[in-house]
Amino acid sequence: LPTPSEFIFPFEPYSIQVDFMKALYQAIEHKQIGVFESPTGTGKSLSLICGSLSWLRDHEAREDKRCKELSSKQTGFKNNVDKKNKNGDRQSAMEQIKRQEKRKLQLKKIRSSIANYSLNKQNESKSNSYRKKVKIYFKSGSHHIFFQIFFCSRTHSQLSQFVKELQKSPFGKQTDPDGFQVTMVGLGSRSNLCINDEVRKLKSMNERCLEMQKNSKPEASSEDGNHLTNTIVDSILDIEEVVKKGRSLEACPYYASRHAVPLTQLVVLPYQTLLHKATREASGIKLKSVVIIDEAHNLVEALNSMHSCLVTAKQISKAHGQLTRYAHKFNTRLKAKNLFYVKQILYVLQNLLHATKSMNFVPFTVIPTKGGASISKENKPKLNSRLLTVNDFLFSSKLDNINFFKLLRYCERSKISRKLSGFVERFEQNALSTANTNSTPPTKSEYDVTMASPLMHIESLFAAFSSANQDGRVVMTTDSESGPTIKYLLLNPASHFKQILDQSRAIIVAGGTMQPSSCLLDQLLPESDAEKHRSRIAEFSCGHVINGATQLLPIALSSGPSGEEFEFTFQKRRSLKLVDEIGRVLVNISNIIPGGIVCFFPSYDYEKYVVQRWNEAGITAKLEMKKKIFREPKKANEVDKLLVDYTRCASNKGPGKQNGMLCGLLLSVVGGKMSEGINFSDELGRCVVMVGLPYPNSQSPELREKMNYLDRNMRHTDGRSAGQLHYENLCMKAVNQSIGRAIRHRNDYASIVLLDKRYLRPSITSKLPTWISDHLTNHERFG
Ligand code: SF4
Structure with missing residues (x-):
């Protein structure tokens, strides 16, 4: 397929979005393994949706055409030496045409079922004949009839966000009955989808649900269950909407959505359902398709942990x-x-x-x-x-x-x-x-x-x-x-990713910060086929939608206002002079930054130690003259309240405005309770400060063994072992995740202050996203 120069999009796309969609279209068409990096705020989800669904639309049209041509040549093969193959081709083309026709028929049936259901509800006496129709429909819809795209992300809220973007996109509006219409289903766990409140209370809800079905029919095989499946196929619904419909119909959303899988082209699902073989098979996922894995910066860790x-x-x-x-x-x-x-x-x-x-x-x-x-x-x-x-x-x-x-x-x-x-x-x-x-x-x-x-x-x-x-x-x-x-x-x-690599047409791993991608690929490609798969790799990295020269100020600070050198190694970081110097930097920053400031520490222990010292040294009092201090809680259930209070304060909607300055200094922890899914856009994060380099605990037996494994099995890069690189990459991934959350849209602006002289090492700087490293400046001291 030739790559289109234009894509349908809900608005005039930025040039980086067009480039993204073109690269995505090519990667899927050429059956590649695509590594796509697009910073948050650049419309990555919309680009993924419009790029991949444009390819799917064109692919289906191509297949339709090919099948029609092949089937029309029925008599032309008689004297051909390749008769057997060509007849084989024709046969498969005929089958495909049948499948396409069946699909159209299915969609018509679904629509008429939905219409009948409403009529039926008005006139219960017709219910018997209706039930018959529904049963027939389910029997014929039990196998896959579409080429599918699987989109997976890590959390339930990320998937919901994706579905919302799809609803907003031109592909989310199903107005053309004869044209290309995407059918979609979102999969979730029982805990997300179950509507039986008694079962929901139980820790062992899976077992209880299965146990209940022994004694009665699964709720989705009922008339209302079928109607729910039809509704899912006929509309673009996120999980909350499916649950709502399930409650109103008293039909199980969990089973209804699973029944919808073979009838849909786009399946939106969490990591676990796609990446874990047994779960994948139990959910009826057939991999001969396109797999898009979003938020893939933690893909290796997710595979390891599941x-x-x-x-x-x-x-x-x-x-x-x-x-x-x-x-x-x-x-x-x-x-x-x-x-x-x-x-x-x-x-x-x-x-x-x-x-x-x-x-x-x-x-x-x-x-x-x-x-x-x-x-x-x-x-x-x-x-x-x-x-x-x-x-x-x-x-x-x-x-x-x-x-x-x-x-x-x-x-x-x-x-x-x-x-x-x-x-x-x-x-x-x-x-x-x-x-x-x-x-x-x-x-x-x-x-x-x-x-x-x-x-x-x-x-x-x-x-x-x-x-x-x-x-x-x-x-x-x-x-x-x-x-x-x-x-x-x-x-x-790699041993658990192999089947996905071997069976999928194309795999796209996408994220806001995918660097260093070599580390990800080294661990995902199985050693036996590494060369074969390496030839399939296509990388795409786009800049930010903001103007880096005027909207971003990244600074690496080697020492503080009194000349104390910033080097937060484990040996040095509890030095009182160093801790006081962090305080002095923050006091100075608070004097000139009118919006919210987010300061990241490498651990809860260290943050506690620093705050204790600041209290003793009177630094907290100085900071509080300019900013109201918020501290990240260790308990997840306290995060929401803290965020509400911080947002009100930082955006000047609540108490705390002093001397005409907007207040709010949030002391946060890298990898803590607020490490993912929380954005510091606009006034919430006009400045992000990163204290030191948050290396993981190198004495963890598990990390040491992982490093040893990588040293034994992976090649050295630039004279450094794979284990050492992995250790550094874990740290830099955490840094990028934290600092990348300050800029969320094209009109946003922020400064990023990296407190540690080691940020100036080329090996570290090269692991920052290019939209940050390109503008990074070094300041010997500040204040
Ligand atoms: S069948 Fe559905 S609603 Fe009923 S217990 Fe199982 S998951 Fe919950």
Whole structure:
């Protein structure tokens, strides 16, 4: 397909948006792996929507044309040497035409079903004939009939934002019945979509929902459920709107949206649903499509965390007890093969329990790193940990003779954990009612305890034990709070990304700050096919919509007003002189910046230490003469209130205006409760100050093992090992995430002050987004 020079867009697009859409269109057309960087505020979501859906529209038109041409050549193949292939082509073309026709028919049926439903509601006597029609519709719609685009993002609110943008775009208005109309569904978890308030209260809502369905039909197979699915397919609705419709129809939005997947071209879904194989398959996702992963700066971390798992000794013990009772009760009724596997699971659980009890911990040795980390009060390991390869762990736990592939397959096929959950529910309820002479029903918490199925959780550990030895590690830990735990730590996310890479037509990873992209790709491309996939990579990075020369002032400050050098290494950062110097910089900035100031600290501990010192040294009092100070809370439920108060203060809508200056100094923490999804646009962040370089704790056994893994498996770059680069990249990603939130739209402006002389090192500067680094200036001192 030739790349269009113009794209339909809700308004006249900026040139960077046109460039973005052109690059996106080409990447999808040429089946590439696209890395797209577009700073927040540049309309990335709209560009993704209009670029990718323009390609989908053109692709469908091309396929239509190709199929019609091929099918019309029916008699021309008779004497052709390539007859077999061409006939094959023709056959597939005919099938495709049939699919296209079926699709149009489906959409017509959906519309007429919706119309009939309304009529039917007015005249209940017609309901029987209507029910018949709906059932037929569901049978025929059970397989995929569209080429699909999967759009995934990390959080529910990011997905909602995307759907809102789609609704605003020209593709969100379904007015042309014969032209290109996008059909869309948003997938969410039961906790987002369930409308049964009793089930919603439970921790074990998945199990309870499945349990309820044993006794009754799933709610989505009802007439109202079908109508809800039809409504989803026929409109562009975000999850809140689907839930609202589900409540008014009394039909389950969770199942209705899953039923809509095969009927839609655009599926909007969270990371977990796309990136986790079992969840993907359970949701009916077929990958032969285009995959767009937004907010992909944390893709590697997301893959690592969703494929890592942690089980506590308490969970193992509980699962062992439940399964023992289950085996005892059904001993004579279980088939020999099932009994064999149940006994094998019991053996595994027993040995895991034994392993947690007999852990002879060796605390980690502390190795200083080039990033400046060493032993300090803050980074000393607080836990006793032991780290082993999977094979070593299985050998030492006497589990090396267990075939975890087979065991896992048995668990999946027999649904043993679900059965166990049902069994425990009955067992515990009986026990409770026997013990309770008043026959009071179990309380909600009692019910939660009985419904929880630790075996389901432990099955993820079985999956981890069946993965390649080099792909992960087992970390055994104990602490006073959670007791002994066994954790599987994934080191090689490429092993879980491979299927997506191999099966998708094109993959687009997009984000506001994708630099350094080599680090992301090195970890996502499987070593065996790395060269093949490297040839597919296309990178696109666009500048900001603002004029960097007049709307942005990024400064790297090497020392403060009294000449104290800024270098916030772990050894130096608790120096009182240094802490006082941060205060002096902030007092000076507060004197000249009329709007809100956000100051980021590397950790909660350090922020607390600094504020304590400022209180003693009278710096807080000086700051408060100019700005009302807000401190980021550690508890997530206190964030909203703080934000409301800070916003009112910074935008001068609340009390706190002093001397004609707008007030508000927010002390925030990198990677803290406000680290994502909160913007400091306009007056909320006229200046962002970053104190030091927020390197992660280099003594964390998990980080050290990850660095060792990268050193062993990845190449050196510019004389530096992959582990060291990873360590630095984690830090710079956190910096970019924090400082990038000051500019959110084309009329916004802000200054960014980086307090540390290390920001002037080329290796650090090169990891800042170019729209910041291009304008970065160095100031020896300030004030
Ligand atoms: S069927 Fe739907 S509404 Fe009912 S419990 Fe399950 S998720 Fe909730």
